[in-house]
Amino acid sequence: MNELHKTYGPVYTIWLGWTPIVVISGMNLIKTAFNSKNNELMGRPKNSITETLLQSGSDVAFTNHGPVWASLRRVAHSAVRKLAISEKLSDLVDDVVSETTDTMIKTHPIGTPFNPKSFIYANVFNIIASSAFGKRYKFGDKELKYLEQSFEDFRTNTNDLVICDRIPVLKKLPKYANILRKTLQTLKGLSGFVRQQYMDHLETHSSGVVNDFCDALIEAKEESIQEAKESAAALIDTNLSLVIVNIFIAGSDTTQYTLRWILLLMANNTEMQIQMRDEIESVIGDRVATNEDRNECHFVNAFIAEVLRYRNVTPLGLPHVAMSDMQLDKYHIKEGAFVFGNLISVNRDPILWPNPEVFDPKRFLTSDGKFVSNIPGFHPFGIGRRVCIGEKLALADLFFITVRLLKSTNECVFALPTGDGSADLQPDPNILLLSSPKPYEIMLKIR
Numbered sequence: 001m002n003e004l005h006k007t008y009g010p011v012y013t014i015w016l017g018w019t020p021i022v023v024i025s026g027m028n029l030i031k032t033a034f035n036s037k038n039n040e041l042m043g044r045p046k047n048s049i050t051e052t053l054l055q056s057g058s059d060v061a062f063t064n065h066g067p068v069w070a071s072l073r074r075v076a077h078s079a080v081r082k083l084a085i086s087e088k089l090s091d092l093v094d095d096v097v098s099e100t101t102d103t104m105i106k107t108h109p110i111g112t113p114f115n116p117k118s119f120i121y122a123n124v125f126n127i128i129a130s131s132a133f134g135k136r137y138k139f140g141d142k143e144l145k146y147l148e149q150s151f152e153d154f155r156t157n158t159n160d161l162v163i164c165d166r167i168p169v170l171k172k173l174p175k176y177a178n179i180l181r182k183t184l185q186t187l188k189g190l191s192g193f194v195r196q197q198y199m200d201h202l203e204t205h206s207s208g209v210v211n212d213f214c215d216a217l218i219e220a221k222e223e224s225i226q227e228a229k230e231s232a233a234a235l236i237d238t239n240l241s242l243v244i245v246n247i248f249i250a251g252s253d254t255t256q257y258t259l260r261w262i263l264l265l266m267a268n269n270t271e272m273q274i275q276m277r278d279e280i281e282s283v284i285g286d287r288v289a290t291n292e293d294r295n296e297c298h299f300v301n302a303f304i305a306e307v308l309r310y311r312n313v314t315p316l317g318l319p320h321v322a323m324s325d326m327q328l329d330k331y332h333i334k335e336g337a338f339v340f341g342n343l344i345s346v347n348r349d350p351i352l353w354p355n356p357e358v359f360d361p362k363r364f365l366t367s368d369g370k371f372v373s374n375i376p377g378f379h380p381f382g383i384g385r386r387v388c389i390g391e392k393l394a395l396a397d398l399f400f401i402t403v404r405l406l407k408s409t410n411e412c413v414f415a416l417p418t419g420d421g422s423a424d425l426q427p428d429p430n431i432l433l434l435s436s437p438k439p440y441e442i443m444l445k446i447r
């Protein structure tokens with residue numbers, strides 16, 4: 001789907017059952033489409049997944065463009081930004097990742113190949129659960145396993161779920177009916193669990209104290225009630241608890257798949273990995289990394305940015321829906337169509353990026369080695385009015401996780417059991433809409 005524009009042009013349509021799916025390629029056309037002042041393409045699909053999640057409430061990620069979405073997005077965005085720059089985040093990440101990595105080293109000594117997936121899950125869930133609602137887990141905790149299993153189950157079955165929604169007659173087949181029922185139950189359990197965390201905070205929250213997203217959203221709600229803003233109506237607790245679900249779901253898979261790519265690409269390129277380790281050693285040394293350190297670790301930032309460009313975990317962003325007809329350039333998009341912005345066509349546009357299929361962090365470095373990220377064509381977090389609200393937080397998390405992971409293993413390198421340069425870098429075809437590496441093994445090797 002990402003490659004078809006080369007054959008069929010910047011806007012093409014494929015059909016899933018009766019639903020037209022329009023894919024828009026190229027930076028300028030996506031900008032025109034997703035920034036249009038009439039907001040034609042700013043809807044989101046309604047399907048069994050979003051119905052199960054939202055029930056009768058509204059959230060940020062799956063609610064159509066409109067005043068309710070806008071006011072929820074505003075408070076969610078400000079809560080995310082606050083947390084992303086707080087010094088608490090770096091301490092939290094340092095603590096979580098060093099604990100997980102110690103377990104990883106104990107259970108998988110030097111020279112033993114293993115799949116790092118569960119450790120990545122543990123890091124990401126711990127960090128997101130702490131940021132979102134103040135929970136910390138030990139590696140192997142039952143609740144942590146439950147979260148990992150729920151995400152895995154959901155991911156395995158999304159393909160079938162999406163197909164059933166578009167071709168409803170399939171739901172009559174026992175195989176699909178079963179998958180549908182089980183997966184929606186998993187999703188309901190997961191979202192119920194997360195929403196309960198918000199409800200619990202309502203009991204314990206004390207005014208002025210902000211430890212996590214739940215606190216930040218409760219504060220935002222109280223502020224807007226006091227100021228009697230018209231947006232206050234949307235900030236009811238049912239809706240705010242759904243925003244926590246958004247942050248949890250939107251933040252987890254994206255961050256953990258990106259980390260899987262980072263680890264795989266570091267193992268494939270030992271020399272670059274050692275360059276990162278040396279930079280961390282000289283800039284940060286034994287201290288816990290701080291926000292200031294982020295501005296000095298140019299190569300680490302460039303490596304992470306290049307991973308986001310080269311193996312963007314959201315190659316087609318999230319689905320949009322046309323809320324009304326739209327004329328885009330010479331193409332007509334009909335109300336109700338699903339619309340995707342093809343981010344790969346931007347992040348790997350050969351006109352914007354020389355040799356786009358080559359992995360090269362130096363693209364993000366000036367000639368004197370300084371990191372720059374505002375390069376035209378760098379859009380891993382989407383384009384237009386529904387662009388990701390988690391960008392600052394995701395970049396902070398990815399930086400602090402990567403740094404701590406490397407610091408905790410500094411006598412060694414992460415290596416591929418099959419040797420340097422042997423990584424399979426094709427995304428896993430079984431995962432819909434997100435790009436993840438296929439399952440792989442790495443090991444620690446003495447430097």
Ligand code: HEM
Nearest residue numbers: 060061247250251254314317318381382386388389390394
């Ligand atoms: C590497 C990590 C991440 C990537 C690559 C990423 C990418 C994206 C993309 C491409 C979109 C869709 C844009 C569109 O529909 O046009 C999106 C939406 C969203 N993201 Fe992220 N994201 C990441 C991490 C996060 C995190 C950590 C959070 C939570 C704090 C988050 C929260 C959201 C939300 C709530 C939306 C929906 C916004 C809306 O519909 O208005 N994301 N993200």
Ligand SMILES: *[C@@H]1O[C@H](CO)[C@@H](O)[C@H](O)[C@H]1NC(C)=O
Nearest residue numbers: 056057058068233234238239
């Ligand atoms: C969420 O907020 C909107 C706007 O006030 C409201 O229409 C909707 O009913 C709310 N959701 C619930 C479950 O009350």
Ligand SMILES: *[C@@H]1O[C@H](CO)[C@@H](O)[C@H](O)[C@H]1NC(C)=O
Nearest residue numbers: 268269359420421422423425
């Ligand atoms: C993987 O490593 C090999 C050998 O060093 C190199 O030729 C190749 O470019 C690397 N691939 C990526 C995507 O880094």
